[in-house]
Amino acid sequence: MKIHENVRLATFFAQLAVKQRVAPRLGVRPLVSELFLTENCNLRCVSCSCWLDNTKGELTTDEWKDVLRQLVRLRILKANFTGGEPLIRPDALEIMAYAHEQGIRHLHLNTNGIRLTPAMLTKVLDAGVRSFNISVDGPNGLVHDRIRGRLGAFQTTMEHLRGVIDQRERYGLKVRMNFTVMRENIEYLPDIARLAQELRVRLYLNLATDQTFLFRAPKVAELKQVDADDITAALGRLEEVMRSDGRWLPRYSDMSYIPRHFSDIVQRDIPCAESQLKLMIHSRGEIGGCWGHDPTFNVRERRISEVIESEEYREEHARLFRKECVGCGSNYSLNLRWRPTTYVNDLMWRAGRRHLGKDA
Numbered sequence: 001m002k003i004h005e006n007v008r009l010a011t012f013f014a015q016l017a018v019k020q021r022v023a024p025r026l027g028v029r030p031l032v033s034e035l036f037l038t039e040n041c042n043l044r045c046v047s048c049s050c051w052l053d054n055t056k057g058e059l060t061t062d063e064w065k066d067v068l069r070q071l072v073r074l075r076i077l078k079a080n081f082t083g084g085e086p087l088i089r090p091d092a093l094e095i096m097a098y099a100h101e102q103g104i105r106h107l108h109l110n111t112n113g114i115r116l117t118p119a120m121l122t123k124v125l126d127a128g129v130r131s132f133n134i135s136v137d138g139p140n141g142l143v144h145d146r147i148r149g150r151l152g153a154f155q156t157t158m159e160h161l162r163g164v165i166d167q168r169e170r171y172g173l174k175v176r177m178n179f180t181v182m183r184e185n186i187e188y189l190p191d192i193a194r195l196a197q198e199l200r201v202r203l204y205l206n207l208a209t210d211q212t213f214l215f216r217a218p219k220v221a222e223l224k225q226v227d228a229d230d231i232t233a234a235l236g237r238l239e240e241v242m243r244s245d246g247r248w249l250p251r252y253s254d255m256s257y258i259p260r261h262f263s264d265i266v267q268r269d270i271p272c273a274e275s276q277l278k279l280m281i282h283s284r285g286e287i288g289g290c291w292g293h294d295p296t297f298n299v300r301e302r303r304i305s306e307v308i309e310s311e312e313y314r315e316e317h318a319r320l321f322r323k324e325c326v327g328c329g330s331n332y333s334l335n336l337r338w339r340p341t342t343y344v345n346d347l348m349w350r351a352g353r354r355h356l357g358k359d360a
Contacts, residue, residue: 001106005077012277013338019321020271027314030279032078033071037064037086037095039214039283040075043112044149047137047180047208049217050084051149058283061091064298067281068099070304076279078106082340084214084283089113093123099216100128107131110178112148113157121163131174136159138285139191147184156340165201177201182208182223189234193241196248203249207329212291213282226262235259236357252349253342254333255356266327273338274331275320281306288313290320 001010012031019026039055041048059067070080079099086092086109099107108131109124116124116134133156138144141154148154156264164175175197179185179192196203210220235255242249260267275290282295287307288297296316297307307313336342348354 005105008077009312010089013273016271016273016276016321016338019276019318024322025314025318027278027309028317029074030277031076031307032080032083032278033076034080034278034280035064035067036083036283037081037092037279038084039089041083041085041112042088042114043085043153045137046147046149046184046219047182047223048215049220050214052217055084055283059285059299061094061246063285064091064095064351065098067299067304068095068104069301071099071279072102072104074305074308076104078108079104079112080108080278082110085112085115087111087120087124095167096124096129097127098303105254108133110210111135112153113160114150114153116164118163118181118333120166121160125167131158132164133176134193135178135179135180136161136162136192138185143185143188147180147182156169161201162199163341165294166198172241175201176204178204179206180206181226183230184228186224186230186234188227190237190241193238193249197241197245200248202331203256205258206259207248207332209261209265209292209328209330211265211326211328212330213294224262225275226265231259231262232357234357240321242356250333252346252356252360253336256345256354257332257336261329261332264327265327265329266323266325267332268338270323270332270335271321272323272325273335274320275317277334279304290314290328291330292326 008031012028015026015028015259019028038058039050041051044051081096096107107129109129110133113134135149136144136157145151145155167173168175193203195303208214208224210224280289280295281287281299285299285302286295287297287299345354
């Protein structure tokens with residue numbers, strides 16, 4: 001990142017500290033836009049509900065371009081293109097390329113990897129994307145395909161993930177493999193860690209929830225019921241992997257958050273930086289809210305600048321920051337990273353004074 005971008009990021013976190021301790025109604029402008037190009041998908045994941053409906057009336061190409069022009073005027077630093085599966089939109093490449101042309105320097109893509117063929121990857125890179133999250137929910141086809149609802153999905157995703165990794169050094173890519181921890185795969189946590197190390201790709205752990213807007217379904221509610229003993233056992237075996245070689249794996253503090261998420265999803269003692277950092281814009285133009293709370297505005301009715309400067313938006317996001325919410329665990333790692341105690345606990349783990357599966 002450039003110096004002025006680092007300054008803006010440092011200012012953002014300084015404002016959060018002031019908001020937490022001094023001025024709870026302080027308005028903090030988002031730096032990142034989370035753009036749901038579509039809420040439809042080409043897989044049938046048991047941990048998600050977006051494929052249960054066919055979302056219609058989504059923003060057109062021109063409407064998304066107008067959104068991007070507004071975001072540029074708001075000096076948004078980064079655009080995250082997500083879904084659903086964003087690459088199933090025929091105009092996804094055009095929209096991403098337009099964001100880059102308009103001056104948004106940091107473009108990120110969340111994908112299940114199914115459509116990220118070598119030809120598609122070339123076009124995505126040409127559009128300016130330099131950061132990827134690719135979802136892998138099991139260390140083998142048996143586990144991943146069962147969760148993702150499509151036979152052969154693991155083989156396809158792994159082939160395409162390796163293709164992205166092969167281009168990492170040439171393009172300076174940031175690549176993460178996302179694994180959603182749930183009842184169906186908690187025992188494979190050490191195995192997915194070893195796979196990440198084998199691939200030499202950063203592992204990020206999503207945590208199953210039925211509170212976020214694309215995951216509200218009875219089946220998902222069942223999968224978030226993870227037995228505490230199973231979590232302890234998995235973390236204990238994972239610690240052996242981390243002690244042997246912690247490269248490419250999440251920090252201790254992230255790992256130790258897992259049992260807390262499944263026993264108390266809100267974690268009210270940890271303010272939500274995620275809700276302040278990101279501006280959520282849904283596929284049908286809804287704007288505002290967060291992962292767990294639905295938006296109340298729409299870009300088809302109001303300009304984005306009007307929304308984030310409105311008293312309603314400020315009050316809403318003051319509540320979300322204080323965790324007056326349903327809880328979701330989304331980007332818990334960010335919420336932990338701006339707290340000094342996180343780094344103290346990580347140091348104590350390295351010194352052997354903390355242990356996964358025991359005092360987590």
